[in-house]
Amino acid sequence: MTAAWTVVQCDACGGAVAYDPNHALVRCLFCAAVALRPVPVDAPPEPPNAVVTFAIDADAAQAAFGRWVRRSWWRPKALHAAAASLQPVWIPTWRISAEVELHWAALVAAPTRSGRRPRTGVDSGCAEVLVPASGGVGQGEMSALRPFPATHRPWQQDDRAVPSELPCVSAAGALAIGHDLLLAERLRVVSRERSLSDAGGTAELHDVRTSLDALPLWIGSFRYRDRPWRVVVNGHSGKVVGAAPLDRVKIAIVTAVVLAIALLLARCDRDVPEPSVSGAVTRSR
Numbered sequence: 177m178t179a180a181w182t183v184v185q186c187d188a189c190g191g192a193v194a195y196d197p198n199h200a201l202v203r204c205l206f207c208a209a210v211a212l213r214p215v216p217v218d219a220p221p222e223p224p225n226a227v228v229t230f231a232i233d234a235d236a237a238q239a240a241f242g243r244w245v246r247r248s249w250w251r252p253k254a255l256h257a258a259a260a261s262l263q264p265v266w267i268p269t270w271r272i273s274a275e276v277e278l279h280w281a282a283l284v285a286a287p288t289r290s291g292r293r294p295r296t297g298v299d300s301g302c303a304e305v306l307v308p309a310s311g312g313v314g315q316g317e318m319s320a321l322r323p324f325p326a327t328h329r330p331w332q333q334d335d336r337a338v339p340s341e342l343p344c345v346s347a348a349g350a351l352a353i354g355h356d357l358l359l360a361e362r363l364r365v366v367s368r369e370r371s372l373s374d375a376g377g378t379a380e381l382h383d384v385r386t387s388l389d390a391l392p393l394w395i396g397s398f399r400y401r402d403r404p405w406r407v408v409v410n411g412h413s414g415k416v417v418g419a420a421p422l423d424r425v426k427i428a429i430v431t432a433v434v435l436a437i438a439l440l441l442a443r444c445d446r447d448v449p450e451p452s453v454s455g456a457v458t459r460s461r
């Protein structure tokens with residue numbers, strides 16, 4: 177990013193993005209608030225090292241939203257024709273790769289009464305994990321949007337056409353989280369390869385590489401009964417994550433039907449005569 181980049185922060189949600197002033201940003205990408213405040217920066221923020229490219233354009237993102245909103249019978253029919261206002265954004269994430277020296281302890285199959293016995297070992301292998309660094313998109317949303325492809329390419333000047341969220345997790349902070357994720361990833365692989373169960377262990381990391389990458393997201397909202405509903409779309413796969421209103425009339429009808437059936441069953445139950453003593457089953461204690 178050059179000095180020509182503008183950084184704004186949202187007073188409502190705290191989200192901060194850097195963007196090219198040629199592409200005006202009037203609302204916060206994360207909460208649609210207009211409380212955007214230019215942030216003075218001493219030095220232009222560092223651009224991401226690499227990006228996972230957008231595979232779907234605005235029309236495809238809108239089509240994915242349409243399929244998502246029509247998928248559930250519980251959603252109001254009036255929503256079927258709704259359009260979301262979606263904007264592209266680069267979401268920062270740390271890509272951490274390392275050679276993981278894994279010291280593991282686990283149970284393996286053995287001719288014992290339990291059918292298992294303990295075993296320990298040392299195993300080395302490469303692993304790579306992504307640690308989200310976004311403040312505007314929560315961990316839950318990012319997990320639900322997965323997977324993102326492993327293929328990425330270096331950041332280019334043209335990528336500035338899309339606003340970039342500034343990372344809110346440092347490389348050191350990401351590494352602390354990444355260490356546990358790398359350990360878990362290698363334990364999973366080694367457990368599968370060696371048929372281990374209940375595996376645990378510790379990890380020493382070698383040749384650690386951290387890279388601040390950007391993931392492609394369409395983010396925005398749609399309105400229903402004068403209330404905005406937030407929605408995010410994976411810019412590569414088109415997977416949609418968000419909350420949507422439910423049809424109150426359908427809920428009322430289903431509740432009434434369930435209640436009526438319950439009442440009917442209760443009444444039938446009352447009408448059935450009690451079994452005679454001779455017909456009762458004697459239970460042993």
Ligand SMILES: [Zn+2]
Nearest residue numbers: 186189204207
């Ligand atoms: Zn905001």
